[in-house]
Amino acid sequence: MKGFFRRISPRRAVSDFRDEWKKPTPHRWQILGVAMAATFCVFMLMIPSGQKGPPARPEVMLINTFDGDRTEGEIIATNCANQELKDALQARLEENAERKREVYKALGRATFIDVDAIEAEAEAERAAEGGDTGPTPEEIALSVEEYCARATAG
Numbered sequence: 001m002k003g004f005f006r007r008i009s010p011r012r013a014v015s016d017f018r019d020e021w022k023k024p025t026p027h028r029w030q031i032l033g034v035a036m037a038a039t040f041c042v043f044m045l046m047i048p049s050g051q052k053g054p055p056a057r058p059e060v061m062l063i064n065t066f067d068g069d070r071t072e073g074e075i076i077a078t079n080c081a082n083q084e085l086k087d088a089l090q091a092r093l094e095e096n097a098e099r100k101r102e103v104y105k106a107l108g109r110a111t112f113i114d115v116d117a118i119e120a121e122a123e124a125e126r127a128a129e130g131g132d133t134g135p136t137p138e139e140i141a142l143s144v145e146e147y148c149a150r151a152t153a154g
Contacts, residue, residue: 080148 021028066078108115135143 076147080144083144083148 025031070078105115105119108118
């Protein structure tokens with residue numbers, strides 16, 4: 001590698017360029033223009049494009065799915081219907097989870113695994129984690145019932 005750089009000299013490069021430039025070639029200005037344009041294009045591709053200023057704020061379009069002049073009773077009735085749907089879906093999910101647990105228990109028993117010991121251990125871990133600090137499901141159901149009763153009373 002040392003030998004390669006010893007043979008390169010900036011002074012020789014400039015003198016070679018000057019000698020070539022002085023030769024009477026008919027298209028030297030066009031060749032120079034193409035060479036400069038190619039060099040400019042290569043450099044422009046290497047320069048990363050920067051973002052000038054913050055991006056434009058997006059235009060937000062609000063879509064109202066409910067009537068704007070609904071009464072409070074109508075709102076509560078809609079909320080109660082949605083809550084009933086949500087409760088039904090949650091009950092189905094819990095049923096599916098229970099069926100899945102039963103299938104896994106049956107599989108464990110079929111493969112001679114002590115399923116009852118594993119279940120007792122899991123219960124102990126859940127008890128050690130601590131209880132919920134929030135309302136109980138019964139309290140939530142009671143408050144939902146009170147909320148829905150307001151719709152029929154009002």
